[in-house]
Amino acid sequence: MNGPYRVIPGGVTAAKGFLASAVNAGIKRLKKPDVSLVASEGPATAAGVFTTNQVKAPPILISEARLRGGAAQAILLNSGCANCMTGDAGMRDAVRLGHAVAGLLRLPDDRVLMASTGLIGSRLPMRKMLRKMPELVASLRPEHHTAAALGILTTDLRPKEFAMERVIAGRTIRVGGMAKGAGMIAPSMATMLAVVTTDARVAAPVLRRLLREITENTFNRMTVDGDMSTNDCVLLLANGRSGVSAHPGSRALRELRGMLHQALEHLAIEIVRDGEGSTRLMHVEVIGARTDQEAQACARHVACSSLVKTMLAGGDPNVGRIAAAAGASAARFDPRRLDVFIEGHRLVSGGVVGRDALAAREWLRRPEVRVRIELHAGHGTGWMRTCDLTEEYVRINAHYAT
Amino acid sequence: MNGPYRVIPGGVTAAKGFLASAVNAGIKRLKKPDVSLVASEGPATAAGVFTTNQVKAPPILISEARLRGGAAQAILLNSGCANCMTGDAGMRDAVRLGHAVAGLLRLPDDRVLMASTGLIGSRLPMRKMLRKMPELVASLRPEHHTAAALGILTTDLRPKEFAMERVIAGRTIRVGGMAKGAGMIAPSMATMLAVVTTDARVAAPVLRRLLREITENTFNRMTVDGDMSTNDCVLLLANGRSGVSAHPGSRALRELRGMLHQALEHLAIEIVRDGEGSTRLMHVEVIGARTDQEAQACARHVACSSLVKTMLAGGDPNVGRIAAAAGASAARFDPRRLDVFIEGHRLVSGGVVGRDALAAREWLRRPEVRVRIELHAGHGTGWMRTCDLTEEYVRINAHYAT
Numbered sequence: 001m002n003g004p005y006r007v008i009p010g011g012v013t014a015a016k017g018f019l020a021s022a023v024n025a026g027i028k029r030l031k032k033p034d035v036s037l038v039a040s041e042g043p044a045t046a047a048g049v050f051t052t053n054q055v056k057a058p059p060i061l062i063s064e065a066r067l068r069g070g071a072a073q074a075i076l077l078n079s080g081c082a083n084c085m086t087g088d089a090g091m092r093d094a095v096r097l098g099h100a101v102a103g104l105l106r107l108p109d110d111r112v113l114m115a116s117t118g119l120i121g122s123r124l125p126m127r128k129m130l131r132k133m134p135e136l137v138a139s140l141r142p143e144h145h146t147a148a149a150l151g152i153l154t155t156d157l158r159p160k161e162f163a164m165e166r167v168i169a170g171r172t173i174r175v176g177g178m179a180k181g182a183g184m185i186a187p188s189m190a191t192m193l194a195v196v197t198t199d200a201r202v203a204a205p206v207l208r209r210l211l212r213e214i215t216e217n218t219f220n221r222m223t224v225d226g227d228m229s230t231n232d233c234v235l236l237l238a239n240g241r242s243g244v245s246a247h248p249g250s251r252a253l254r255e256l257r258g259m260l261h262q263a264l265e266h267l268a269i270e271i272v273r274d275g276e277g278s279t280r281l282m283h284v285e286v287i288g289a290r291t292d293q294e295a296q297a298c299a300r301h302v303a304c305s306s307l308v309k310t311m312l313a314g315g316d317p318n319v320g321r322i323a324a325a326a327g328a329s330a331a332r333f334d335p336r337r338l339d340v341f342i343e344g345h346r347l348v349s350g351g352v353v354g355r356d357a358l359a360a361r362e363w364l365r366r367p368e369v370r371v372r373i374e375l376h377a378g379h380g381t382g383w384m385r386t387c388d389l390t391e392e393y394v395r396i397n398a399h400y401a402t
Numbered sequence: 403m404n405g406p407y408r409v410i411p412g413g414v415t416a417a418k419g420f421l422a423s424a425v426n427a428g429i430k431r432l433k434k435p436d437v438s439l440v441a442s443e444g445p446a447t448a449a450g451v452f453t454t455n456q457v458k459a460p461p462i463l464i465s466e467a468r469l470r471g472g473a474a475q476a477i478l479l480n481s482g483c484a485n486c487m488t489g490d491a492g493m494r495d496a497v498r499l500g501h502a503v504a505g506l507l508r509l510p511d512d513r514v515l516m517a518s519t520g521l522i523g524s525r526l527p528m529r530k531m532l533r534k535m536p537e538l539v540a541s542l543r544p545e546h547h548t549a550a551a552l553g554i555l556t557t558d559l560r561p562k563e564f565a566m567e568r569v570i571a572g573r574t575i576r577v578g579g580m581a582k583g584a585g586m587i588a589p590s591m592a593t594m595l596a597v598v599t600t601d602a603r604v605a606a607p608v609l610r611r612l613l614r615e616i617t618e619n620t621f622n623r624m625t626v627d628g629d630m631s632t633n634d635c636v637l638l639l640a641n642g643r644s645g646v647s648a649h650p651g652s653r654a655l656r657e658l659r660g661m662l663h664q665a666l667e668h669l670a671i672e673i674v675r676d677g678e679g680s681t682r683l684m685h686v687e688v689i690g691a692r693t694d695q696e697a698q699a700c701a702r703h704v705a706c707s708s709l710v711k712t713m714l715a716g717g718d719p720n721v722g723r724i725a726a727a728a729g730a731s732a733a734r735f736d737p738r739r740l741d742v743f744i745e746g747h748r749l750v751s752g753g754v755v756g757r758d759a760l761a762a763r764e765w766l767r768r769p770e771v772r773v774r775i776e777l778h779a780g781h782g783t784g785w786m787r788t789c790d791l792t793e794e795y796v797r798i799n800a801h802y803a804t
Contacts (some may be wrong), residue, residue, distance in 0.1 A: 014590075051731075052736070053729040053730050054724060054728075054729040054730075054735065055725050055726055055728070055729030055737040055740070055753070056543075056729075056737070068515070082722070084722060085722055085725055085737075085750065085754055085755045086751055086755070087738075087752070087753065087754035119727070120720070120721075120722020120723070120726060120755065121718070121720075121722040121750075121754075121755025122755070123719060125614035134799060144433050188529070191552065201663075225708040225709060228726065228729075229726065230722070230725075230726050230729065261598040291583075297456060304797070306627040306708070306795075307627065307799055308403025310796050310800045311799065311800070312796075312798035313796060313800045314691070314799070314800025314801045315803050316800055317521075318521070319523060320486060320487055320521070320522020320523040320632070321522065322486070323457050323487055324455060324457055324522060324632045326456075326457070327455040327457030327458075328455050328456075332456070335455065335456050335457045335458070336489075338457070348487060348523075350486060350489065350524075351457070351487055351489060352487055352489035352492075353487045353488070353523025353524070354656065388794060389708075389796060390800075391793040391796045391797060393708075393712070393794045393796070394712050394715060394791060394792060394795070394796060395793060397708070397709055397712035397713065397716070397717050398712045398713070398715045398718055398792075399716045
């Protein structure tokens with residue numbers, strides 16, 4: 001999957017024919033951008049993956065419906081307000097806002113996708129937002145990618161952007177993207193907001209399969225706090241401007257898959273690294289499970305354990321907690337064969353904690369910590385990324401609404 | 403279930419014919435009791451419920467095996483060391499310790515049950531402990547119940563004891579117990595350590611069913627941090643000394659069931675109240691689910707959500723988090739019919755967050771907060787108890803091993 005591509009600047013507008021902009025529309029009290037727009041200069045195929053939460057925000061429902069056609073040309077995003085649990089009124093707000101942007105872009109309404117993030121249960125400040133839409137559309141430029149990445153942040157500390165290119169048979173294809181994460185970040189669904197663009201030409205059904213498969217192996221394998229949002233989505237636009245067609249069976253599609261995997265992987269890791277209160281990243285790898293599914297369940301259980309995550313926060317070697325979390329998972333194994341490695345050092349061997357477990361302190365205090373769990377029950381493998389659970393996480397989330 | 407019983411002092415030795423003691427055997431650095439013993443003066447029937455974690459400590463394996471016979475007369479407990487993931491050596495330690503106590507009590511080895519709690523992966527300090535066993539047995543007295551309750555604590559702030567009595571047809575039966583909780587407290591299994599005693603006479607198979615049923619509705623419906631321990635167990639002894647026989651179909655059994663429910667309920671609530679870093683208790687009730695199972699899954703998901711628990715810590719009304727957690731659970735419902743009440747006030751109505759949600763601040767800051775979730779999908783009900791997730795929880799658990 002790790003082909004020789006080149007990382008480039010440009011984020012979500014690095015691919016040819018994509019523009020972005022952001023404005024402050026007064027949703028947040030601070031004068032930071034809180035509404036972003038990403039648009040393709042010409043028609044594009046589109047795909048999305050959405051939260052599996054039963055409580056879904058109106059923008060999610062709208063984007064999901066509009067993507068059935070497989071085409072879209074613009075994405076309107078806002079932070080500071082999730083426009084969720086706002087009833088029919090919230091749905092009308094989202095439709096009206098999308099209609100305003102579509103009109104300014106001279107597009108049919110259903111070519112505009114939408115995403116919102118922020119506090120659940122409050123309404124969008126429609127008057128203020130509608131007033132800003134002309135400025136938002138007028139300022140669409142390739143160079144505004146970072147402004148757009150800033151406009152979707154909530155408690156994130158840093159914007160998250162990534163872009164790369166690769167030459168295939170003399171022609172260059174590019175993939176770029178941006179994301180926001182921070183809290184309510186949980187596995188087993190499309191997580192957070194992310195927009196990914198490419199100038200490859202890809203048919204909508206192919207794009208859909210590609211996005212689903214890659215999301216499963218990247219965004220769906222990370223967790224910050226185990227809480228699933230009502231507004232998560234990953235949206236992907238492909239406008240074909242590179243002139244390279246990625247059709248099933250082609251080398252271009254194989255390369256594009258690799259590039260998209262890298263891009264989403266990069267954004268996923270950035271989200272975990274910038275998780276609320278996060279100071280440290282942990283890779284949890286499980287091997288030797290009866291099935292891949294059991295390995296993944298085990299990796300997830302360990303990655304979600306409050307005791308494992310607080311251990312990581314303190315850099316406090318208590319490997320029994322990793323074993324206890326593995327044992328509480330759905331993976332079946334013989335605890336007398338369990339091995340646990342931290343940064344390549346075997347700390348649990350045949351179900352017994354070794355005497356040098358305290359030496360793990362040094363390894364646990366690295367900015368990235370690799371944990372490997374060997375169950376010796378079969379050939380199933382799985383992995384997860386998580387961050388530590390710190391006092392700062394609690395501070396942030398004890399006072400979010402007020 | 404709430405019969406007119408009388409709360410009495412005496413904890414785990416309140417029932418006739420039970421004795422307790424505790425000593426400091428040097429497992430913990432501080433001079434606090436760290437080994438406790440509970441014994442019946444005569445033979446007793448016995449039952450236990452154990453962690454469903456696949457990684458089980460030797461004392462758990464020993465007690466589980468010994469309880470197959472349905473009889474036991476003493477329970478040896480220690481804190482400060484879980485004697486878990488210690489391999490064959492840890493198993494030999496536990497057997498040897500039990501043998502020493504059985505010899506001093508003139509009992510066969512298999513009448514002595516064992517339980518340990520504390521750090522996973524370290525060995526018991528056998529020499530120190532064996533030296534203290536004669537003193538432990540010699541100091542068995544009814545009045546040492548609080549010492550015994552203190553001897554099993556880890557990060558708990560308070561000992562947890564409860565006892566009650568009730569007169570049935572002119573004769574008094576008593577139920578008493580003690581527990582320790584604090585961290586690694588999670589639902590869906592027998593949680594933590596608890597010892598419950600009664601002077602009713604109950605056949606072992608009846609006792610076993612009774613304990614399993616009541617544990618399911620009390621200890622298994624609480625959570626502190628969602629982490630399942632390797633050492634959890636609830637042990638119940640019935641020595642018949644009251645002269646009252648609780649046989650199937652009898653009024654005595656009905657009354658005993660009610661008393662045991664009250665006792666375990668009381669201890670479970672005390673555990674949540676004294677959860678690591680806990681400042682506030684939350685009761686989560688779910689009604690109107692398609693089935694009781696779905697209602698329980700929904701209550702559990704809400705009670706385990708880090709975002710709900712940090713909201714509770716801050717007394718910060720963000721009811722969207724409750725709805726998001728319900729929506730992410732296995733319970734199926736129409737989000738447009740969802741109602742959420744806090745302390746009896748409807749804050750979400752038909753899936754829409756009301757404007758007075760901010761008024762919830764006052765209700766959320768009470769020491770006990772009742773949350774009711776109505777799914778309007780059927781008649782299933784469920785409930786859970788949980789506490790808030792505070793910075794103190796993180797502080798305690800970031801530095802537990804060191």
